[in-house]
Amino acid sequence: MLQIKDLQAGIEGKEILKGINLTIQPGEVHAIMGPNGSGKSTLASVLAGRSDYEVTGGSVEFLGKDLLDLSPEARAGEGLFLAFQYPVEIPGLSTINFMKTAVNEVRKYRGQEALDAAEFLKLMKEKMNLVNIDKNLLTRSLNEGFSGGEKKRNEVFQMAMLEPRLAILDETDSGLDIDAIRIAAAGVNAVRSKENATLVITHYQRLLDYIVPDFVHVLYNGRIVKSGGKELALELEETGYSFLKNEMNIA
Amino acid sequence: MSTINIIKDKARELGTTQADALQPIRSAALASFDKLGVPAVKHEEWKYTRISQLFNQSYKIGTDTVDSKLNWELFRLPEFETANELVFINGVYNAAASTVRSAGLVVLPLEEAAKGEYASIVSKHLGHSAEYLKDGINALNTSFLVGGVFIGVNRSTEIEHPVYIYTINDGRAENVFAQPRTLVHVAANAGVMFVETYGSIGHADHFTNQVMEVVVEQDARIEYYKIQNDHAGASLVSTTHFRQVGKSYVHAVTISLNGAMVRNNLNMVMEAEYCESNMYGLYFTSDSCHVDNHTIVDNAKPHCLSNEYYKGILDGASTGVFNGKIFVRQDAQKINAFQSNKNILLSDTASVYTKPQLEIFADDVKCSHGCTIGRLDEEGLFYLRSRGITEATAKSLLLHSFAVDILEQVKPDAIRVYIDQLISERLGSYYGNAYPI
Known part of the structure; x- marks a missing residue:
């Protein structure tokens, strides 16, 4: 589904990703872990198409298309979703209106008919129940004055609405207490299927107690330096990231 | 002869043809205009608005006769069927085109109001804005005080239907210089809502120099909405001078969407304790x-x-x-x-x-x-696009959301929706993409 080959990217002339290789198949859950500054969020941003980042080498193929060639909205249309680490507050735009526009633009991209008001409300209700989010939150201005947990839950709701093939969760656990993590994770699990895949980017292991990965990759200094099963996350939790520095220095 | 001199001559001529109660006020204002002149950019209040350039072209002076069959109806606001409608054409109040339907709402030519039951109100308040702020543009309007109206709201009356004011210029044949004038008196414990819009028939340039003085008495309430969306050759100086002489409530929203040079002077003079005034504005220009x-x-x-x-x-x-x-x-x-x-x-x-x-x-x-x-928020734009919303629609949504909290201050639903449509149309045509509501 997703094939990243020797991806190199940076910002303002500074190289951050120094050759990433990663393949994700439908139905899989991958976790990328790594210390601060290793390039985790850069990878998420590059995949979603944030224009501040410059790709200097390598390729990314998503469902047979050259992902890097697509605009952010086309990537979403193709089925890529990024749950933001810091969801943006937009006063004056309700989540409902935002999602109505987004769902119909994505449907248009996919050659589907736009949903009318009734169909949209039905879909919204279904997804609201699925991810356990309150309607009052959705009628308010997008993320404005939301708590950290509410913002992340809203991200999961948007993900459920857009039914992506690949969801990238960028530090979805950051700033959340354990209950909020559990709720967000439950939402993510509720929308998982055999056809879609999830890429969880996190600093800590605890989110992976709730979203159990098939593969764990350790990102360090712009490269994936270690890959393994879910036990690798537990190992990291024990030893921390300091071992990496030693290993890397020896290498 | 320069435009200014033609205008002055015309004002002087009024002194001989109009022998009504307002003539002393006109004469005094003309003398004042002679002295003050058109504000230059060295005048601090006019530093960025080069009003003098509007006097470089010739105009038909608005007090000349107007075409009675003019199709001003084009500019009617929603729910006009039940509204009070006051029509000014080339700056002159047109009673034949206007409709006053609410009991307790009095609309009279200013010349008439100056001598009847409302004489003391007129003499007390007409021209207060000029005393408050010496300004050549205001003086110029007053020197042409012809065809203005007095609008009175009787004591303890809630005017149920809105008062729509249409300020229309007939620019089919030549440039127009129009100077509408209004004195509004909202008596104690009365309530009223105004919506004003501006329009042009034809494409000639015009310049409207408007003065409106509004007196709000004890426990009175007024809402005032202005919608400015005229063509690119339409210039306007709109002076709206509120005087809250008793504890009262004023809510004013000014929406400016198009025009050549538009200058709004909005004054709130709070002369009593416990007054409340709200002033909101949105300008969306290109x-x-x-x-x-x-x-x-x-x-x-x-x-x-x-x-x-x-x-x-x-x-x-x-x-x-x-x-x-x-x-x-x-x-x-x-x-x-x-x-x-x-x-x-x-x-x-x-x-x-x-x-x-x-x-x-x-x-x-x-x-x-x-x-x-600032600029349009890049982070917000990326957020919306990452959800599949095209760049053009995302920009429209962000700009619309920026305008929303001003739009929300337009309380009557029909007018708010009307303004929202104007803005949404602009956002749509502007980005070549219909704004999704």
């Missing part, structure tokens, strides 16, 4: 449109509250000016005055000049002010 909002809030007495919030979206080579003056006189303790002005610049050639100006002489007051100028 091409070479110039919109200047000059506001004054004058707190003369204690315990007053004023909220002021103006927002601007500027594109093309357009210019926005915001100048918010707040006076707090020595006796005006315990007042609250808030002011904010926020702007988004969409192009490198658009500009905005914003200036808060607070003069505080009391020591126990709460005043705040702030202004921002």
Whole structure:
């Protein structure tokens, strides 16, 4: 589904990703872990198409298309979703209106008919129940004055609405207490299927107690330096990231 | 002969043809205009608005006869069927086209009001704006005081239906210079809502120099909405001078979407305790449109509250000016005055000049002010696009959401929806993409 080959990217002339290789198949859950500054969020941003980042080498193929060639909205249309680490507050735009526009633009991209008001409300209700989010939150201005947990839950709701093939969760656990993590994770699990895949980017292991990965990759200094099963996350939790520095220095 | 001299001659001529009760006021104003002249850019209040350039072309002077069959109906506002409608054509009140349906609402030619039952109100309040602020443009309007109206709202009357004011110019044949004049008196414990819109028939340039004085008595309430969306050759100086002589409530919203040079002077003179006034504005300009909002809030007495919030979206080579003056006189303790002005610049050639100006002489007051100028939020744009929304639609959504809190201040649903449609149409055509509601 997703094939990243020797991806190199940076910002303002500074190289951050120094050759990433990663393949994700439908139905899989991958976790990328790594210390601060290793390039985790850069990878998420590059995949979603944030224009501040410059790709200097390598390729990314998503469902047979050259992902890097697509605009952010086309990537979403193709089925890529990024749950933001810091969801943006937009006063004056309700989540409902935002999602109505987004769902119909994505449907248009996919050659589907736009949903009318009734169909949209039905879909919204279904997804609201699925991810356990309150309607009052959705009628308010997008993320404005939301708590950290509410913002992340809203991200999961948007993900459920857009039914992506690949969801990238960028530090979805950051700033959340354990209950909020559990709720967000439950939402993510509720929308998982055999056809879609999830890429969880996190600093800590605890989110992976709730979203159990098939593969764990350790990102360090712009490269994936270690890959393994879910036990690798537990190992990291024990030893921390300091071992990496030693290993890397020896290498 | 220069345009200014032609205008002055015309004003002098009025002195011989119009022998009504207002003639002394006209003569005095003409003398004042002679002395003050058209404000130049060296005048601090007119620094960014080069009004003198509007006098470089010739005009038909608005008090000349008008075409009675003019199709002003084009500009009718929603729900006009039940509204009171006052029509000004080339600056002159047109009684035949106007409809007054609400009981308790009195509409009279100013000349008539100056001698009847309302004579004392007229003599007390007509021209107060000129005494308050010496200004050549105001004097010029007063020197042509013909065809103006007096609008009175009787004591303890809630005017159920809105009062729509259409300020229309007939520019089919030649450029027009129009100078509408209104005196509004809202008596004690009365309530009324005005919506004013401006329009042109034909494509000639015109210049409207409007003065409106509004007196709000004890426990009276007034809402005032202005919608400015005229063509690119339409210039306007709109002076709206509120005098809150008793504890009262004023809610004013000014929406400026198009025009050549538009200058709004909005003055709130709070002469009584416990007055409340709200002033909101939205300007959304493109091409070479110039919109200047000059506001004054004058707190003369204690315990007053004023909220002021103006927002601007500027594109093309357009210019926005915001100048918010707040006076707090020595006796005006315990007042609250808030002011904010926020702007988004969409192009490198658009500009905005914003200036808060607070003069505080009391020591126990709460005043705040702030202004921002920025670009469209890149992070917000990426967020929306990452959800599959095209760049054009995302921009429209963001700009619309920026305007929403001003739109929400337009209380009547039909008018708010009408304005929202104007804005949404603009956002749509502007980005070549229909704005999704």
